[in-house]
Amino acid sequence: MKARECRGPLHVGWHFAVRVAPDARCRRASVSLTVVSSDYSARHLSVLEGLEAVRKRPGMYIGSTDSRGLMHCVWEIIDNSVDEALAGHGSDIEVVLHRDGSVEVRDHARGIPVDIEPKTGLSGVEVVFTKLHAGGKFGSGSYSASGGLHGVGASVVNALSERLDVEVDRGGKTWAMSFHRGEPGRFADGADGPSPLSPFSPFEQSSELRVAGKVAKGVTGTRIRYWADPQIFTKGASFQLEELLARARQTAFLIPGLGITVLDERGDEPETHGFRFEGGISEFVEHLSTDGPVTDVWRLNGDGRFTETVPVLSDRGAMVPTEVERHCHVDVALRWGTGYDTTVRTFVNIIATPKGGTHLAGFEQGLLKVIRSQVEQNARRLKVGNDKLDKDDVLAGLTAVLTVRLAEPQFEGQTKEVLGTPAVRSIVASVVQKSLAERFASTKRDDKAQTALVLDKVVAEMKARISARTHKETQRRKNALESSSLPAKLADCRSSDVAHSELFIVEGDSALGTAKLARDSEHQALLPIRGKILNVQKASIADMLGNAECAAIIQTIGAGSGRTFDLSAARYGKVIIMSDADVDGAHIRTLLLTLFFRYMRPMIEEGRVFAAVPPLHRIIVQNPGTKPNETIYTYSEAEFAAVTKDLTRRGRKFGEPQRYKGLGEMDADQLAVTTMDPKHRMLRRVGVADAEQAGRVFELLMGNDVAPRKEFIIDSANGLSRERIDA
Structure with a gap:
């Protein structure tokens, strides 16, 4: 040159x-x-101009570059298939987590258009995956309501992928195209199959949407497989199967009849999970509910219209502000339960809005207005006086799923966590008010009975809130001179240091006597309970508060209960349940944990509830001469058998082992060393990894419905060793 x-x-x-x-x-x-x-042609640089911004600022489009952002990319692709199903095209979606770290999404919908888009001169596939703000969801009539509306989902995932392959079945052919970090081109794959590490050649002059095969006439669909770019996502980012399954289940609930299959090939054995529900959001509410029912699942639905001014592209190519009329459909399923937790899930065009927005505000507004009106009309029967309902009183124990469908909703950001369309608030509030008022005015026997129970529940919540606020100060930690408001049977500790204080809940007065001698009275407090306390999973809040043992525990801890529970006001750093090592002791421990789970859950969530592990056996090993005998404690039958076998093998002599039936059989020194002294004791921390699953287990084992519990006992009988039964 x-x-x-x-x-x-x-x-x-x-x-x-x-x-x-x-x-x-x-x-x-x-x-x-x-x-x-x-490495690029001039034409190619113009295509990458928009996607390069995505690679430089990925957080703007997917929220983060950790596992959360990785999962957001998956749902950008899946939601495109879901939008097709929502529009009535295709009833099955398959998601495959491949062993090589890639994800594949398959559907049987219309397929991405493969013809040439006239403005860009590119195929529809290339436009969708390389152009930001391009797609069929900008009022073109292809989708009346969809989750995607910004036209950036597929192109953002493409920009953040080391490799993306797309195949489209359309017009009797299978069309294919590949991309490397947003660039269209060809991969020279070897015998091992497709890989992002295969040699890549970008298109130089013009792109090619190649024909990869033939399909039967009328067969349509799209398959997208991509490998997330390690240059973008953090090293520990991974696809979370449980999160994917939860979202797939949720989507199947929201679109009755849609089947979603998730195949995970990453483990030793492939796992397949399928979801298809015909009951819609009513079935979704039943799935989310973990407590006993106060009402059946109620459906509230209606429509509304509003106008808004949006920019519309004119024939001359200019954006002209135009007033358009919108239609909004509202569908709500709700039920009240016996608990106090609130679960409200909101969706816009089946896209979850975890941070709410105008539709949630309208729902709460309409709900509160109707319930307040009904309480005022029944004030004499309910004995409410001049007290006024709060929003939390109405929401206590409520499980609800709220969905709205409208064209081109306004979201805050690409992550779509908050709905911003202002007119939706009044429409949702109007629909909820009208439908719920009709339910309360119904003359049907079931409706009258259930609405009366709802009013009783919300008024009881209001009275509990007011009572808790009135007595909040008296529930704070008291010193020794102020302990008159605490239970008389409480043997409190002297220290006021919450972080280092411990409350032992002990079974029976006999154990209390020994524990008093065994404890460190500076930091350890004792509260005895008589036998088995009330099963609060079955009982009402009033019955629970009226029970002497439950009330004593709540009063002693001093942080309130239910929605008013204030963890910062708890009087003890640790609560330790110390019950006998037998079946009755296990039952008492379960009842106490049920009380904590239902009414003082933050204590469990913060890891401040423990179960003491007292020994089952005491073995005195005889030493020769004047050497003191050795004492060995064992905590299970298996450990006892192993220890005695080892002693016999070594020729060590030991007396008749002592089997402890209860804590009262130990003397103070033994109890201190084995169960209460922090230097030697063993504690089992109680935790809740999944609150919803734990709630279902508590309802199964401790709830009112006997049949599922009986079935569980029968099915689990084979896995129970007879030696574990103290009978």
Whole structure:
């Protein structure tokens, strides 16, 4: 190459670093060329112009670059298939987590258009995956209501993928295209199959949507497989199967009849999970509910219209503000339960809005207005006086799923966590008020009975809130001179240091006597309970508060109960349940844990509830001469058998082992060493990894419904060792 050619116009496709002759002027020219990539054609740079911004600021589009952002990318692709199903095209979606870290989404919908888009001259597939704000969801009539509306989902995932392959069945053919970090081109895959590490050649002059095969006439669908780019996502980012299954289940609930299959090939054995529900959001509410029912699942639905001004592209190519009329459909399923926890899930065009928005505000507004009106009308029967309902009183024990469908909703950001369309609030409030008022005015026997129970529940919640606020100060930690408001049977500790204080809930007065001698009275308090306390999973809040043992525990801990529970006001850093090592002791421990789970759950969630582990056996090993005998404690039948076998093998003599039936059989020194002294004791921390699953287990084992519990006992009988039964 001559020197004058080096000074000529730059053509990005030339590989100057290889071809330039080594003279001084050309070396200067080669230095200036480093600001421009020599791997791209000029045409290609124009395509990557928008996607490069996505790679530089991924958090703007997917929230983060950890596992949460990785999962958001999956749902950008899946939601496109869901939008097709929502529009009535395709009833099955398959998601595959491949062993090589890639994800594949398959559907049997209309397929991405493969013809040429006239404005860009590119195929529909390339437009969708390389152009930001391009798609069929901008009021073109392809979708009346969809989850995607910004037209950036597929292109963002493409930009953040090391490799993306798309196949489209349409017009009797299978069309295919591949991308490398947003660039269309070809991968030279080997015998091992597709890989992001395969040699890649970008298209130089024009892109090619190649024909990869043939399909039967009328067969349509889309298959997208992509490998997340390790340059973008953090090292520990991974696809979370449980989160994917929860979202797939949720989507299947929201679109009755839609089947979603998730195949995980990453483990030793492939796992397949399928979801398809015909009951819609009513079935969703039943799935979310963990407590006993106060009402059946109620459905509230209606429609509303509103106008808004939006920019519309005119024939001259200019954006003109135009007033358009919108239609909004509202569908709500709700039920009240016996608990106090509130679960409200909101969706816009089946996209979850975990942070709410105008539709949630309208729902709460309409709900509160109707319930307040009904309470005022029944004030004499309910004995409410001048007290006024709060929103939390109405929401206590409520499980609800709220969905709205409208064209082009306004979201805050691409993550779509908050709905911002202002007119939706009044429409949802109006629909809820009208439908719920009709339910309360119904003359049907079931409706009258259930609405009366709802009013009783919300008024009881209001009275409990007011009572808790009135007595909040008296529930704070008292010193020794102020302990008159605490239970008389409480043997409190002297220290006021909450972090280092412990409350032992002990079974029976006999154990209390021994525990008093065994404890460190500076930091350890004792509260005895008589036998088995009330099963609060079955009982009402009033019955629970009226029970002497439950009330004593709540009063002693001093942080309130239910919605009013204030963890910062708890009087003890640890609560330790110390019951006998037998079946009755296990039952008492379960009843106490049920009380904590239902009414003082933050104590469990913060890891401040423990179960003591007292020994089952005491073995005195005889030593020769004047050497003191050795005492060994064992905590299970298996450990006891292993210890005695080892002693016998070594020829050690030991007396008749002592089997402890209860804590009262130990003397103070034994109880201190084995169960109460922090230097030697063993504690089992109680935790809740999944609150919803734990709630279902508590309802199964401790609830009112006997049949499922009986079935569980029968099915689990084979896994229970007879030696574990103290009978």
